[in-house]
Amino acid sequence: MAYHSSNPSDPDVYHESDSCPTGQQIPAKNRVEGKGVGNRPCQQCAA
Template sequence: MRVNPYYSNNTSDPNVHHVQSDCPTGQQISAENKRFGTNGYPKCKQCAAK
C-alpha cells in the first residue's frame, strides 16, 4: 500500500526514501530514526519496482 514518503536519518542507512508500507528495507527503520518526506533522496529500488 502506498504511504506518505519517509526516510531514515540514521547515517548508516542508505540515502533513499520509501513509499510502500510493505517495503522490507523501510520496515527496518526504527521509529526514532523515521522522518517523513523525501529529503531529496531517490525512491528505494523495492518501492520503485511497485
C-alpha cells in the first residue's frame, strides 16, 4: 500500500515500503494512503 505525507514541507514523494526509514518519519497524523498527486516514487523504498 503506497502512502505519502500530507505535510507540504515534506518532499513530493510517495512510499511503497512500510520499513522505509523516510516513510517511518512521517507522523501518523500526516500519513495519507495512496501516491498523492504529482508525487515521485521514494528512492529509499526502491533500494
